[in-house]
Amino acid sequence: MNYTADELAPAVRGILDSAAERDGGEGRLTIDPRSLPEAFAAAESEGRVPIIAEVKPTSPTTEGTNRNDPVDLAKAMVEGGAAALSVLTEPDHFGGSVENLERIRAAVDVPVLRKDFLLREAHLDAVESDVILLIARFLGDDLEPMLRAAEDRGFQPLVEVHTEDELDAAVDAGASIIGINNRDLGQLEVDLATFEELAPQVPDDVTLIAESGVSTVEDVQRMGEAGADGLLIGTAIMDGDPQTNTERFTRSETQ
Numbered sequence: 001m002n003y004t005a006d007e008l009a010p011a012v013r014g015i016l017d018s019a020a021e022r023d024g025g026e027g028r029l030t031i032d033p034r035s036l037p038e039a040f041a042a043a044e045s046e047g048r049v050p051i052i053a054e055v056k057p058t059s060p061t062t063e064g065t066n067r068n069d070p071v072d073l074a075k076a077m078v079e080g081g082a083a084a085l086s087v088l089t090e091p092d093h094f095g096g097s098v099e100n101l102e103r104i105r106a107a108v109d110v111p112v113l114r115k116d117f118l119l120r121e122a123h124l125d126a127v128e129s130d131v132i133l134l135i136a137r138f139l140g141d142d143l144e145p146m147l148r149a150a151e152d153r154g155f156q157p158l159v160e161v162h163t164e165d166e167l168d169a170a171v172d173a174g175a176s177i178i179g180i181n182n183r184d185l186g187q188l189e190v191d192l193a194t195f196e197e198l199a200p201q202v203p204d205d206v207t208l209i210a211e212s213g214v215s216t217v218e219d220v221q222r223m224g225e226a227g228a229d230g231l232l233i234g235t236a237i238m239d240g241d242p243q244t245n246t247e248r249f250t251r252s253e254t255q
């Protein structure tokens with residue numbers, strides 16, 4: 001793995017240790033995905049900001065656990081105008097599960113991103129999703145083979161970066177969907193300027209997503225002005241009524 005353990009907050013070390021121990025799927029999946037770029041285009045043509053709303057029961061930086069039925073949460077987010085959903089499948093630190101993702105994907109018709117910490121090819125085969133997260137920081141030299149393995153199965157890989165080097169690695173590997181994470185996964189600090197600094201270096205033909213730390217309508221507008229094609233929002237949608245929260249963000253460009 002591409003990290004030095006003492007560079008990481010203890011919670012992140014714990015996440016990676018449990019990810020390394022987790023089994024993958026038993027067979028090799030073949031995915032017929034719902035297109036994320038098309039879902040973004042459809043949202044925009046209908047006047048909605050393209051938002052990936054995240055079903056995130058808890059996290060190392062969240063107090064408490066949301067115990068509502070994940071399918072009810074997901075339907076409320078779609079009702080609120082979400083172009084796509086992100087579903088945590090990490091069980092030990094985020095309260096997620098592959099079963100949540102299976103149930104949600106069967107209940108909605110928007111693309112669903114599997115949000116997890118995937119470290120080897122077998123992890124890709126744990127559950128079907130339309131989009132799959134590959135985190136450049138944790139994959140290092142394995143990024144390109146994981147990207148190819150995900151594409152070979154039919155997934156749309158979303159490659160997450162936080163630094164210029166990781167962005168270069170994602171572009172060199174041929175990523176067509178890139179997420180710039182405003183949260184530093186080393187120390188868990190959030191700074192929206194991360195997106196603003198890196199976005200100008202992303203090729204125009206890449207679908208570019210601003211991830212993490214977006215909590216107000218002004219933040220949505222700020223990320224849009226900096227070049228985001230879409231935004232991934234978790235905490236600020238889960239905190240309170242998910243439909244009302246999603247509506248506020250999806251309508252924010254017209255306010």
Ligand SMILES: O=C(O)c1ccccc1NCC(=O)[C@H](O)[C@H](O)COP(=O)(O)O
Nearest residue numbers: 059060061211212213214233234235236
């Ligand atoms: O959210 C966390 O506390 C966290 C801690 C350690 C590693 C990853 C973490 N989050 C993963 C994510 O990518 C976010 O859930 C996602 O980008 C949404 O972020 P936010 O809108 O800030 O909840």
